[in-house]
Amino acid sequence: MTLFIDADACPVKEECIRAAERLGVPVKLVCNGGIRPSAHPLVETVFVTAGPDEADKWIAERAGEGDVVVTADIPLAAKCVAAGAAVLKPDGEALTTANIGITLATRDLMADLRAADPFRQGGGRPFSRQDRARFSAALDRALRVARR
Template identity: 45%
Template sequence: MPIYVDADACPVKDEIYRVARRHEAKVFVVSNSLLFTPRDALIELVVVRGGFDAADDWIADRVGVGDVAITSDIPLAERCLKADARVLNPKGYAFTEDAIGEALATRALHDMLRQSGEFGGGPSAFSKVDRSRFLSKLDETLHAIRRGKR
């Protein structure tokens, strides 16, 4: 039950490590640059080179059934879902097959509005509630995988 983390901008890495240790789950921290990771046999830093989507490609090429991916990148989330993995964003929301199309369309609309200058800003600030929701959802997801539930 490995956990793949799209780590470059992930605000919940410490929380992932804590939950992974409790479940004895392997964590692949995938990044385009060196990041601090704790010395732990369950945690492996993977530094990929080769461009903008290299980390996404590394994760998408390896993730599969019974695995968990942590990302806020919607196209990567879609690729992981196609591989039958579970996918959470850092705020604790699960990406699902039913909702990924809408998320991609919303992303495309926001990109278009930003480029036209009619829409500014980005996602809302990360809060303690988001962190708590993420911890709860990751723990719940790992328990569900162990029980064989979708």
Template identity: 40%
Template sequence: MKIWADADALPGPIRDILFRAAQRTENQLVLVANKRLRIPVSRYVKFEQVRHGADVADGFIVESMEAGDLVITADIPLAALVVEKGGLALDPRGELYSEDNIGERLAMRNLMQELRSEGMKTGGPRPMDKRARQDFANALDRILSREN
């Protein structure tokens, strides 16, 4: 299983968890972003810089991934494409998207986007706190221990 990370908006603590997990499990981790990122020197960690533009990183990930790969993303439309292609999609707060829940998540995201475009304040995600980091680390460990 290869791990792909939609890294443009990925919080630093989540990147650090991914770096440690890739090293520990010897899974290949590929961070994809349109800006340069610092990554540790490791044979298991790779960086792919894509050109700037809407959904360029998403397109690169979907084209490059294979069924069974894991994609880390907070982008629900990207998660839907990953699930459709047979991959696993995990958000940075530890929620695993699946065929069972991605349709509902996508519909809710679209509704909130529509409300915001009409001027309604909808709030945002809760802060990336210690609990969110721990939820992500636990979910990642469960997935990787199933696969290795």
């Protein structure tokens, strides 16, 4: 079992490392660069070549049954779910075979709407302390289930 983190813009890297440390789970922080490598013995920082979706490709090629993936990238999540990995968004929402289809369709619809209306830009709500707590609880659950 491995915890894969799509680390370039992940707001919960520290929570992932703390949970992995508690449970003795190896972690792969995958990024294009720009983050400081961790000195923690369970954490390997993987730097992929620069380019669009290189970190996503690296994770998708390796994640599978028994692994846990943390990502906000919905296409990557869909590939990992199809491979049998447990997937969590940074707000703690689990992406599964039951909801990944509608999540991917919603993402595509919203991208089309933003492209059609230049005034419909902007991000979502700010990342909150409640999101962080919800994520930590969901990650603990996912890691415990994956260990079985």
